[in-house]
Amino acid sequence: MSLTLLRVASSPNLEVSNSNGLLDSFGVKKLVDSSKFLSRDFVSIRAKKNDKKKSRRFCSLSTDVKYACVGQSGLESSSNFPLVSNVLASTAVGEVAISSEQKVYDVVLKQASLVKRKLSSTGELEVKPEIVLPGNLSLLSEAYDRCGEICAEYAKTFYLGTLLMTPERRRAIWAIYVWCRRTDELVDGPNASHITATAMDRWESRLDELFQGRPFDMLDAALSDTVAKFPVDIQPFKDMIEGMRMDLKKSRYKTFDELYLYCYYVAGTVGLMSVPVMGISTLSQAPTESVYNAALALGIANQLTNILRDVGEDARRGRVYLPQDELALAGLSDDDIFAGKVTDKWRNFMKSQIKRARMFFDEAEKGVTELNEQSRWPVWASLLLYRQILDEIEANDYNNFTKRAYVSKTKKLLSLPLAYARSMVPPTRKLSHA
Numbered sequence: 001m002s003l004t005l006l007r008v009a010s011s012p013n014l015e016v017s018n019s020n021g022l023l024d025s026f027g028v029k030k031l032v033d034s035s036k037f038l039s040r041d042f043v044s045i046r047a048k049k050n051d052k053k054k055s056r057r058f059c060s061l062s063t064d065v066k067y068a069c070v071g072q073s074g075l076e077s078s079s080n081f082p083l084v085s086n087v088l089a090s091t092a093v094g095e096v097a098i099s100s101e102q103k104v105y106d107v108v109l110k111q112a113s114l115v116k117r118k119l120s121s122t123g124e125l126e127v128k129p130e131i132v133l134p135g136n137l138s139l140l141s142e143a144y145d146r147c148g149e150i151c152a153e154y155a156k157t158f159y160l161g162t163l164l165m166t167p168e169r170r171r172a173i174w175a176i177y178v179w180c181r182r183t184d185e186l187v188d189g190p191n192a193s194h195i196t197a198t199a200m201d202r203w204e205s206r207l208d209e210l211f212q213g214r215p216f217d218m219l220d221a222a223l224s225d226t227v228a229k230f231p232v233d234i235q236p237f238k239d240m241i242e243g244m245r246m247d248l249k250k251s252r253y254k255t256f257d258e259l260y261l262y263c264y265y266v267a268g269t270v271g272l273m274s275v276p277v278m279g280i281s282t283l284s285q286a287p288t289e290s291v292y293n294a295a296l297a298l299g300i301a302n303q304l305t306n307i308l309r310d311v312g313e314d315a316r317r318g319r320v321y322l323p324q325d326e327l328a329l330a331g332l333s334d335d336d337i338f339a340g341k342v343t344d345k346w347r348n349f350m351k352s353q354i355k356r357a358r359m360f361f362d363e364a365e366k367g368v369t370e371l372n373e374q375s376r377w378p379v380w381a382s383l384l385l386y387r388q389i390l391d392e393i394e395a396n397d398y399n400n401f402t403k404r405a406y407v408s409k410t411k412k413l414l415s416l417p418l419a420y421a422r423s424m425v426p427p428t429r430k431l432s433h434a
């Protein structure tokens with residue numbers, strides 16, 4: 001989504017903090033009594049100017065799609081590109097290395113089967129009713145309201161889109177949104193320099209606890225309730241934390257396979273977390289895995305777009321989120337990126353990267369229609385808005401070193417009715433053979 005785009009205006013960053021400072025919230029205090037974790041001011045999220053960071057029929061994007069676009073002239077030039085087998089790549093010592101895509105696909109299958117199991121036992125995804133304990137209900141709804149407020153503040157259009165969803169779904173999406181944003185803030189927020197591996201481990205323990213019904217604070221309590229009600233697996237959440245760990249350690253990506261894994265960790269995971277809540281249309285006849293693949297593809301497409309938009313900004317932080325082997329193949333190196341000159345080599349390289357990102361968007365589009373009707377609009381809106389950033393990079397003549405590609409408010413507003421029209425299209429029914 002453009003989380004930014006959906007913010008419509010350029011958005012501030014969030015800092016996860018509590019009254020005792022950021023690190024306390026991950027560390028020393030382990031569990032707190034319920035009145036404390038639900039207290040509104042125990043954890044606050046405050047705004048700050050954003051420092052932007054950043055399927056074989058598998059993720060339905062086959063190796064061909066992932067790699068074929070990276071030659072000089074597009075699809076036909078895959079032969080001069082280092083093709084990493086999607087399925088299994090043999091290493092020099094004869095061991096079998098599993099590609100990132102395969103690793104990710106295993107998570108997709110697990111998440112899809114979780115939802116399928118639920119569906120086959122109940123017919124429809126049944127949302128468990130709230131456990132009503134005197135006093136707790138209002139605290140829980142306060143926790144969800146706070147998540148909604150945060151969402152409204154930082155992703156306004158997206159927030160408006162969630163209002164079309166049922167109250168249970170909308171609140172659950174807010175809770176997931178807030179957890180993702182707080183996780184991202186650990187490595188991308190103002191306190192990022194204080195974040196250690198131990199702090200990340202503590203954040204992960206907190207996640208384990210909240211999945212077991214023992215939330216640490218009020219925002220965790222909302223997510224704890226969400227994961228108890230919807231068939232959401234913990235793996236994508238853990239994987240997002242893994243992606244943030246990766247971001248702390250790594251500033252270069254040798255191949256697209258490595259970059260793909262990073263994109264899955266920090267963004268593809270969001271798709272996998274969201275689908276069980278958004279729901280799949282009762283009219284959909286698509287295999288559940290294919291909907292998850294599309295969700296994964298949207299996360300990857302968004303992250304690739306984010307990376308392409310922020311090349312200059314990331315370089316100024318010493319980071320290059322571009323496959324080193326593809327840069328070399330295009331006759332480019334880190335030095336060219338730090339120099340920030342738009343040359344023909346750079347333009348050609350960017351063309352191939354944009355083409356790949358668009359392929360992931362195309363793949364994602366196939367799945368949006370399969371979602372529950374009330375969930376489609378925010379997803380279409382986010383897809384159309386973020387996708388347009390790629391057009392803007394082109395319009396800037398590929399100068400992503402000193403110009404930030406952004407979609408104007410007018411274009412954003414014009415996209416919203418289009419997103420609405422697309423969200424009205426029902427899933428295509430399979431032709432029945434008499």
Ligand SMILES: CC(C)=CCC/C(C)=C/CC/C(C)=C/CC/C(C)=C/[C@@H]1[C@@H](COP(=O)(O)OP(=O)(O)O)[C@]1(C)CC/C=C(\C)CC/C=C(\C)CCC=C(C)C
Nearest residue numbers: 001003004177180181267270271294295299302303367378
């Ligand atoms: C409707 C909708 C889009 C729902 C998702 C709501 C949700 C839970 C969002 C959480 C996003 C978040 C805070 C992620 C943390 C990591 C991160 C920052 C990822 C980057 C997002 C852009 O964020 P940022 O604010 O930094 O952007 P700007 O720099 O300001 O532009 C990412 C690039 C990726 C976010 C990934 C998604 C939103 C995945 C969306 C996929 C789905 C909702 C699945 C849809 C289903 C089908 C079948 C297609």
